[in-house]
Amino acid sequence: QSALTQPASVSGSPGQSITISCTGTSSDVGGYNYVSWYQQHPGKAPKLLISEVTNRPSGVSNRFSGSKSGNTASLTISGLQAEDEADYYCSSHTSSNTYVFGSGTKVTVL
Amino acid sequence: DVQLVESGGGLVQPGRSLRLSCATSGFTFGDYAINWVRQAPGKGLEWVSFIRSKVYGRRTESAASVKGRFTISRDDSKGIAYLQMNSLTTEDTAVYYCTRLRSSWADYWGQGTLVTVSS
Numbered sequence: 545q546s547a548l549t550q551p552a553s554v555s556g557s558p559g560q561s562i563t564i565s566c567t568g569t570s571s572d573v574g575g576y577n578y579v580s581w582y583q584q585h586p587g588k589a590p591k592l593l594i595s596e597v598t599n600r601p602s603g604v605s606n607r608f609s610g611s612k613s614g615n616t617a618s619l620t621i622s623g624l625q626a627e628d629e630a631d632y633y634c635s636s637h638t639s640s641n642t643y644v645f646g647s648g649t650k651v652t653v654l
Numbered sequence: 655d656v657q658l659v660e661s662g663g664g665l666v667q668p669g670r671s672l673r674l675s676c677a678t679s680g681f682t683f684g685d686y687a688i689n690w691v692r693q694a695p696g697k698g699l700e701w702v703s704f705i706r707s708k709v710y711g712r713r714t715e716s717a718a719s720v721k722g723r724f725t726i727s728r729d730d731s732k733g734i735a736y737l738q739m740n741s742l743t744t745e746d747t748a749v750y751y752c753t754r755l756r757s758s759w760a761d762y763w764g765q766g767t768l769v770t771v772s773s
Contacts (some may be wrong), residue, residue, distance in 0.1 A: 545717070545718065547698065576758075578757070578758035578759070580758070580759035580760070582699070582760070584699075589751055589763040589764065589765055589766055590691075590699065590751070590760075590763055591763070592759060592760060592761050592762075592763075595756075595757075595758075595759040595761070596757075596758075596759070601761065631698075633698065633699050635699075635701070635759070635760075637758040640715075641715055642701065642715050642716075642717065643689075643701040643704070643758070644701060645691075645698060645699040645700060645701055646698070647698055648698040648699070
């Protein structure tokens with residue numbers, strides 16, 4: 545199972561909105577509404593941001609939102625803040641009843 | 655509070671074995687699946703293995719990269735999950751995280767334990 549495809553890096557200025565894409569196939573992203581997103585700051589464990597494509601757990605800022613179209617899922621961060629500078633990973637359930645992560649995206653706040 | 659604490663990492667020679675533990679608290683362990691995810695130095699996240707709860711037959715699945723070498727298990731009476739890693743190679747060097755698996759997403763993560771495979 546190959547990693548889902550994410551852009552290596554995305555940047556934006558404070559207050560702007562950015563979108564991170566996560567492209568898979570009909571056997572993973574496109575076939576299930578089980579896409580989740582994680583944020584990881586350097587030296588820290590990942591943190592769940594979004595589950596089931598669009599659901600935000602309690603405590604996660606509403607500046608983070610998820611969506612999906614076909615085989616591509618997306619994470620949008622609105623009102624970009626300095627604290628959003630981190631690595632972001634998508635993940636999906638697969639048709640093999642396993643899981644696959646995306647390649648990861650480094651977000652830089654300019 | 656939900657907590658997961660990994661232990662058992664360290665330096666091990668290629669070809670040797672290691673067992674990681676994931677001690678949990680703050681939730682009913684037996685009701686949840688447990689996941690292991692790893693991250694090689696400077697690399698991205700890689701899903702390793704999961705074990706479902708008793709209700710789902712404690713079903714396990716593993717990534718192709720570790721199948722036949724790694725075995726996941728759980729002790730519901732102790733609230734601990736394990737990852738037995740055999741025939742280790744340098745490619746297995748990584749921080750290993752255990753996570754609680756809620757449906758198909760990892761909602762809580764441990765702090766990770768570093769496994770270094772080197773001669």
